[in-house]
Amino acid sequence: MPNTTQRGYVGHIGDTVKSFWHGLSITASYLLRRPVTVQYPDRTPMPVRDMLPARYRGFLEVDASICTGCQACERACPIACIAIVLEKDPANPKLRAVSQFDIDEAKCMFCGLCVEPCPTGAIQHTREFEGSQRHVRNLVFRWADPMSPFPVYKVDKNAEYYPRAQLGSLVRAKFDAKPWDARGPKFLPPAPPAPPAPKPAPVAKPAVPAAEAPAQAAAATTPAESK
């Protein structure tokens, strides 16, 4: 045993020297190399959005010119970050117009479920992802102007494709128009329509006195009315 212990003692010194030797030369060799990382934001050979895969799910973009106003995306959204309001088109009473199409990109989880049901491909994920804003409310994208609602798109059954603006151009224009430190809107955009008021207690129940039922119903409806 003492023999092996001695060998171990000297061997440890040898190991230490060897690991210093190889370790230092390896780190020195990496010091002399060009780093492999690409420095985001301003040393990339091209804008990062152009280096991303084609199916990257970035910010949602809506091309209002081919939106049918079907609200399928709104229904598909699992976290209700899309809010759409339709009203009658004053110019053409037969058509409806979209007066509100808000997407809260701050809430959006980029799942892509809204893109799937869209019949015309009006709502799409772009490869835009750089959306830093000082005020989180600025991340609510308003794709319809409430002052001048856009008429819904009439789908041509025979159309082979729908004329869509270049993907990403609309959302980029929105970001370019708004500096990162722009002031946020004073009021939040209108909340999505409140879920229908809970049904008043069934009248048939004998335990509930008849006088209380209308009172309950009134209590249930007042908050909705006050909004």
Add this chain to the structure above:
Amino acid sequence: MTAAPANTPTRTPRIGANPRGVVLGTLAIGFGIPAVLFAAVLVLSPLSKPLMIDAFIRNVLGQDPATFGYRNLLYGLSVAILAFVLVNFGAIVSGMTVWWEMRVSSRMQSRVGYNRVGAGGFFQWVADAVKLLLKEDLIPADADQLLFRAAPYFVLTGFALTFVALPFGESLIAADLNVGIFYMIAVTALVVVGILLAGWSSNSKWALFGGMRSAAQVISYEIPAGIAIMVPVLMAGSLSMQEIIRQQGAWPWQWNLFTNPFALVAFVIFFVSQLAEGNRTPFDLPEAESELVAGYLSEYSSFRFAIYFLVEFGNLWVMAAVAVTLFFGGWQVPFAGPEVFAAAKGAGDLPGLAWWGLQILSMGVFAAKTLFVLNLIVWVRWTLPRIRVDQMMVLCWKYLVPFAFVAFVATLLWQILLAHVPGARTATGAVLVASTAVVAAFFIRQTRRNLVAMGDRVDLTNW
């Protein structure tokens, strides 16, 4: 947001190139601040000596220094100004070391590292410091308030006091104590007090473990370090920092490191012990992130946290400067022995211009050597992983301490040998320098092989 238009490839020839103004500003401040500090040390440390102040009182104020009422005030004032400059020097050097270490380490890890604030991210250390100063100074509810607040002062004091005996050049030292190196060791031990206080008073298990580990580690490693320091002390026959340097020559074969084979061993022991005392990787057990969050400074925030970091990185300069003093020939300028300095000084009260030039030269030599050793420390940190507590203790007590004793006793015998065979000093120096050169050549070959094996080449662009 999309990239700013100034950064698009069409406008600037090089992608990501910093604007010229930013580069110039960074260079001006990056070299300007150290230059100002070095200049202040250069001017103030010889002029703040009592003899110079007496001469000032006699010749400028026209008073007799012995009876001049404000003499002590002038003494105190000059010392205070010099102390202010030195503490600032330590702080600024510490900050710049952080930046440099981060850049070097990131390249060693194939990254680019800091590159946002100023050219090459140089002002990151300023940004970090300002951020820390603006943070809330939190004290845990159950902490020992007084000790928790006091601990950083101990650490900073221990760090700042080392600059008293730290040489910068031939005559550039705040106070050439005749027990200089002993004073150094004693003052550095004050840092341990602070760390232990921090660990205890934080009332946190991580901090306590960190403090205990640090105490065990630093106190253990002071023994081999102390014995290893005795080797150059024996060779010089003095404890004074300047005297140890004066006993060495300017050329590598005249350095303590190479004139005595046991001093080489002592240097390795000293270097390793210094790493351990400075809590540097591979001995950063007290702040092992994976086990102890941040060790003794887990509970610290704001300015107090900044002080710990300042000391940790400022210690690099101190460690390197002490190593250079003891083993690397300090500020010795080739072809400029003590008689050249004496001749350049002249007879007057104020030294001649040539003397100041020589001082600048010696300062440059010392700073260059110190930066070399500093880089060695950084390099080791980013090479080796952290060792275990038991390995740390084994390394100290079973390897470093015995070898330090061997080197110590062998140096005694070596000095006896030198007394009989004076030529042995030069011969050993020549042999050891030559063999070091051979080892360095082999090392460079090994490094080149590592590069080529991966199909890479030396490319220092993309800073």
